[in-house]
Amino acid sequence: MTNRLRVLRAERNWSQRDLAERLGVSRQSIVAIETGKFDPSLPLAFRIARLFNSPIESIFLEEETGK
Amino acid sequence: MLFCKNKVSPLQRRFVTLFGVTLLATALLFMLNVYFREGRLGSSLHSSSQTLSHIFSMLPVIPFLGMMLLIPRYLGQEKDEFVRTLVLRALLFGFAVPMVIDTVIGFLWGPAPLAYAMPMMNVDLFCVTALFVLAYQVRRYQ
Numbered sequence: 401m402t403n404r405l406r407v408l409r410a411e412r413n414w415s416q417r418d419l420a421e422r423l424g425v426s427r428q429s430i431v432a433i434e435t436g437k438f439d440p441s442l443p444l445a446f447r448i449a450r451l452f453n454s455p456i457e458s459i460f461l462e463e464e465t466g467k
Numbered sequence: 468m469l470f471c472k473n474k475v476s477p478l479q480r481r482f483v484t485l486f487g488v489t490l491l492a493t494a495l496l497f498m499l500n501v502y503f504r505e506g507r508l509g510s511s512l513h514s515s516s517q518t519l520s521h522i523f524s525m526l527p528v529i530p531f532l533g534m535m536l537l538i539p540r541y542l543g544q545e546k547d548e549f550v551r552t553l554v555l556r557a558l559l560f561g562f563a564v565p566m567v568i569d570t571v572i573g574f575l576w577g578p579a580p581l582a583y584a585m586p587m588m589n590v591d592l593f594c595v596t597a598l599f600v601l602a603y604q605v606r607r608y609q
Contacts, residue, residue: 428608429549437608441548 403460406434408452423447479550482541483598485534490594492530497587500526531590553604561597565589 420427432438449456500523545551572585
């Protein structure tokens with residue numbers, strides 16, 4: 401799964417720490433999510449979507465599987 | 468909630484302290500155990516009570532059992548799911564490394580004294596491995 405977290409964060413001029421504090425998670429969580437090494441749970445994904453005021457599917461995108 | 472060198476949440480600080488205390492307590496009880504069993508104080512106890520010897524051999528695992536009871540509480544209280552994942556991964560490595568070392572040493576040295584001594588260090592090895600893996604992972608996602 402890929403995501404647009406880094407882009408959305410940059411649009412708002414938020415640092416990873418700012419975003420982490422707003423979401424109530426560690427900065428490591430943000431690093432892991434942005435680099436695609438960790439997929440957030442549904443509740444956290446909803447919190448992210450609410451924070452950016454965007455639907456989940458516009459933030460988290462399913463990777464195209466090779467055919 | 469921050470999980471880096473100088474900014475650790477009270478919950479995470481408590482967890483690391485728990486590991487440290489368990490490590491120390493196990494090592495101390497282990498030494499006490501050896502002290503008793505190897506004679507100095509134990510010479511009088513040795514012949515009198517086999518049961519006492521069994522009780523002493525149980526002592527070093529008491530802190531570990533206490534820690535095993537407290538870890539689920541920590542995991543239940545930790546709100547950061549990613550940190551929970553890191554801790555679980557560290558615990559898995561903590562269990563795996565002593566098992567691997569025991570197995571290899573068991574096969575290599577069989578009944579030699581080292582093969583007997585290594586299992587006694589398992590709890591310490593578990594704590595050290597888990598802490599090391601946790602620290603490595605936290606650094607990796609800085």
